[in-house]
Amino acid sequence: VQLQASGGGPVQTGDSLRLSCTFSGSSFNMYGLGWFRQFPGKDREFVAAISWSGGSWQYADSAKERFSISRDDAKSTVYLQMNNLKPEDTAVYSCAASRVGLAFTRADEYKIWGPGTQVTVSS
16 A cells, blocks of 8 residues: 655645545555644644544644545545645645544554655745
């Protein structure tokens, strides 16, 4: 299984971005998926997660009002819609997968990670 995030880039405060994470492998619909971000010199920070069924999800407090996670099993892709972006959202965003299938909020619950995509929000 491999993951590849895309969709990052430079944006202005208040703009929106949709990140995508494509899953290469079988049984995508059995995996729980998460988005994390990392600031320079800091540990990964949880952003959002969705369960295998799409019926359960979790958000960090910083993401609850502005971000939305979704999945498209037909495309083996998980999305992170980010609205009203702020400079403090500037980070490398990575996606992760867990065969357990739940919407975990802890990074150590995920065994599969993909390379991140840089999001830079300027004021």
